[in-house]
Amino acid sequence: MTQKRTRRHKRRKKKVVRFIMLFSIATLLCVGAVATYFIYQLSNVTANTQLELDRGEKSERREVAVDPSKDNISVLILGVDDRDGDLRGRTDAMLLATFNKEDRSIKLLNIPRDSLVDIPGRANPDKINHAHSFGGLDLTVETVENLFEIPVDYYVTLNFVAFIEIIDALGGVEVEVPFTFTEMDSNDTKESITLYEGTQTLNGEEALAFSRMRKKDPRGDLGRGERQQEVIKGIISKGASISSITSYGDVMQSVEEHMATNFSFGNIIALHSYASALNDVESLSLVGNDARINGVYYYDLTDESVNELKDTFQTHLGLQQ
Secondary structure (H helix, E strand, O other), X not given: OHHHHHXXXXXXXXXXXXXXXXXXXXXXXXXXXXXXXXXXXXXXXXXXXXXXXXXXXXXXXXXXXXXXXXXXXXXXXXXXXXXXXXXXXXXXXXXXXXXXXOOOEEEEEEOOOOEEEOOOOOOOOEEOOHHHHHHHHHHHHHHHHHHHOOOOOEEEEEEHHHHHHHHHHOOOXXXXXXXOEEEOOOOOOOOOEEEOOEEEEEOHHHHHHHHHOOOOOOOHHHHHHHHHHHHHHHHHXXXXXXXXXXXXXXXXXXXXXXXXXXXXXXXXXXXHHXXXXXXXXXXXXXXXXXXXXXXXXXXXXXXXXXXXXXXXXXXXXXXXX
């Protein structure tokens, strides 16, 4: 009897082991299939959204083109006030990020859209967000490069539609609303969205309102810039995990129709090495003074602030020791 029980016990044990092995293999196949499908879609979308700058694959401030898997890089993120997909409108948001490969750190700066800067080819200084209207992506990139004396290696341009749908596909982003306020929606319907003070998880429309509001913020463009940085951090953090995306197809289609970038598929995969730094992005800010020239409002940047950020970015990119 003892031997029979022992044999039955061994058979049950073998069945359990086989079941666990089969379940594990099935799980791996399912995860692999999902990952393969996601990567396939991402590869196609990246190919369809990739748009090189007129300057070519590298900045004139680089001797050779950079590789995100090996080099420090910079990325200019542009939010365009456009809804039909041509991505030619004025930049409503402008953020500059630098990535340091050695310590896996990220620095993120919001550039106020009314910043008074020199725009190449223009006789007089003007608002930095006008560069996109004057000369598109290349002039915008060149303007930022000249301002901080660094190369801008990559850009990402997206409009309101992509912004909203990406956040919805991520299941929303968590932010800290500084005070209760109402704001228009993406169709410019006034007072249609109310956000309440405190920690909130915002959907796409709410996140857009949170990012756009300026007039009701006592800190004006500075407060607006900090809110935009907070949303970008939330997107980066949630986007780092494939499991956080609730609708692959929807977000991929939106990105394909409403975003442009000079990132290749390989470049994007290489950025995965920064995943550990995504929850510790350092936010930077520009200091300036309110100014009116011929009745037009500008944000007049201080030389001290610009020079400090020049040093910060140049050091972070390894351009100076």
